Amino acid sequence: MLSEEYSNKTEQRKTNKKSNYEKKKKTKKCNCRSGCSKRSCYCYKSNRGCDSSCGCGSSCQNLFNHLDYFFGEDSKCTAHPCFVDWLVKNVKNADGLKKIDREALQQKIMSCGRFSELSDDEDFQKWSKKWNRIEANEKLGHIQKFFRMLLSDDATMHYYSFCNDDLAEDDCDWHCTICKTCRDWREWHCDGCNKCAYGTTLPCQRCERKNQMFSFW
Template sequence: MYIVSFKYIYTTVIGSITTYPSFHIVYSIFNIYLTMLNEEYSNKTEKRKTSKKSTYEKKMKTKKCNCRSGCSKRSCYCNKSNRGCDSSCGCGSSCQNLFNHLDYFFGEDSKCSAHPCFVDWLVKNVKTADGLQNIDREALHQKIMNCGRFSELSDDEDFQKWSKKWNRIEANEKLSHIQKFFRMLLSDDATEHYYSFCNDDLAEDDCDWHCTICKTCRDWREWHCDGCNKCAYGTTLPCQRCERKDQMFSFW
């Protein structure tokens, strides 16, 4: 990874203008710089979205719950960490961790985990695994299809295939196809779009993200400030409250 300073570019460009008064040379230098900057920005944006999550998940995997009350409360370490329990936990067959039963949405053969926005919505609306049954999957599916930006999916190749089958679906295939729809928009392996319960609308994965600390969807230009523990606007600007800068963009 490399970072080119404005001073270096400025000096190089001015030197080029003085030595070679050709516009094409100057243009080429700036074009190279913009390409480098764009790659740097893309890498840092992706890192900003995933670094906190990967560090968090790595830490969570080292600790297991030992519940005796069925993991039905947020006091359960695994439940609180927004993940399911496994055989290494001490809860046993009485486990009611709702994150162990996401096959209700994603299908029995799926290994999907829920998108962070979907996770927070589930935690807010469901207390136990049994509570998942109270969510009407067809109504949820219809709600997503009726959202304002749903037409944006018309250019998505995966959705085109899904929609083509949906238009001629047999009754006995309907549920499994709805679950595929949920895997596309509600799972952590979502396509270029995901459904934002915060905004009741579609969101673009490259332009929006869900802050798991503030528990709300944010614009890509926002970042979570560890100084004041709130999201701040402007990835290249210091936090408006505590003036701390996003470390991912500290090269500006």
């Protein structure tokens, strides 16, 4: 029963992720005249990059248009929701994005407590094998591959949680974009009280107690 519940919740999160991505593709565009240098940019607030249909032009400073700094120029990756919230919290624009030390960030991730769990992952075994004998001219590209595996929305079975400063399992943990925190798979966001709740009851226990209190009066 628990396994079935786990599977259903995992599939629901994947469906929601795909649905949210499709919605973002269809949303309106920004019409910034300041090159999206301010956080009022509609696309920036939607956690996505601007495109040719926007009014900002070639001087666009929307940081989400410059994620190739982490993922590589040929990559079509989008940032994992946890990485998105970390960027929004710490970076103002594209110039600020490029001040982030990629090697330092990589070392921070590799030194986290659960990083050793990746030793059984075939993709990371290949990555580590090459990393141990990497040539200087290949180093940046390999670091960007590392970021694609752990910081993108196309992450492997694990992603790096900036909330917990540690690795998280994609099927056991998720990042709530409303509460802006990583959560256990058994938690979900209740629209009634606008907070994450634990368990499977609908409405959540918090809302249920509130409803009972009002019905009593």
